[in-house]
Amino acid sequence: xxxDASARAGRxxxxxxxxxxxxxxxxxxLPSASxxxxxxxxxxPEKVVRFSLKDLSGFSRTGEASIVRLCQMxxxxxxxxxxxxxxxxxxxxxxxxxxxxxxxxxxxxMGHELARSITRTAEALxxxxxxxxxxxxxxxxxxxxxxxxxxxxxxxxxSYRLLRAGLNAHAIRDITLAHEVANGLGPQAAALAISExxxxxxxxxxxxxxxxxxxxxxxxxxxxxxxxxxxxxxxLPMAKLNIPAYGGYINAVPRAVYVAxxxxxxxxxxxxxx
Numbered sequence: 001x002x003x004d005a006s007a008r009a010g011r012x013x014x015x016x017x018x019x020x021x022x023x024x025x026x027x028x029x030l031p032s033a034s035x036x037x038x039x040x041x042x043x044x045p046e047k048v049v050r051f052s053l054k055d056l057s058g059f060s061r062t063g064e065a066s067i068v069r070l071c072q073m074x075x076x077x078x079x080x081x082x083x084x085x086x087x088x089x090x091x092x093x094x095x096x097x098x099x100x101x102x103x104x105x106x107x108x109x110m111g112h113e114l115a116r117s118i119t120r121t122a123e124a125l126x127x128x129x130x131x132x133x134x135x136x137x138x139x140x141x142x143x144x145x146x147x148x149x150x151x152x153x154x155x156x157x158x159s160y161r162l163l164r165a166g167l168n169a170h171a172i173r174d175i176t177l178a179h180e181v182a183n184g185l186g187p188q189a190a191a192l193a194i195s196e197x198x199x200x201x202x203x204x205x206x207x208x209x210x211x212x213x214x215x216x217x218x219x220x221x222x223x224x225x226x227x228x229x230x231x232x233x234x235x236l237p238m239a240k241l242n243i244p245a246y247g248g249y250i251n252a253v254p255r256a257v258y259v260a261x262x263x264x265x266x267x268x269x270x271x272x273x274x
Contacts, residue, residue, distance in 0.1 A: 019074055037070055138268075146194070158263075189216070218232055
């Protein structure tokens, strides 16, 4: 039975427990159309609460019927019902950040969670896999790094760090250029794609095209069972966050910086002579 929106919103009052958290957790298991809508909602909640169903369909490139089914899977009667709960979750978040005590508690919680995300990412990284990726990157003639949105910022950090480690790395944020580059790569090149959700369409297509062209492909994502991971020869996992990762937040950056530092440290190391 579909629950009343106000009852559901009341039950999902805190960070990590509302409709946005549900969508984030569900993305890897959703059909591609529903996943596109879910990613758009998670990344643009403040816009979505003002959208009509037609608006969201156009911006997320998802059919209206798929969006309605997604809302029903989340426990709502339809898109309007879902928007009410979404608006309430955003209002609660803003309210929690408003008072001095609440804000102090929230900031401490955020710092703890960011530190925890780095620790959990460190625990999740398989040293043998990272060493293999580092070795392949060290011998690549060219390394192209792509990401969209906040992941584009991370892509630039990755390329900067790898470049300073002595590798020929380049960040690409323009999707048209990324597709042109990916199709022109070959066995001597490497492609590294970054997407927290692992379903960002442009990022998935970049890695798919790069692999089809013969390049060595690496995915940096929180979702091991994602379309992006399926097109990667190697996966560098990032830990999931228990704090909001949407609406302009850049809290995905610290754990990604850790992955970049580890990779650069190993890729930049010169093998000892026998």
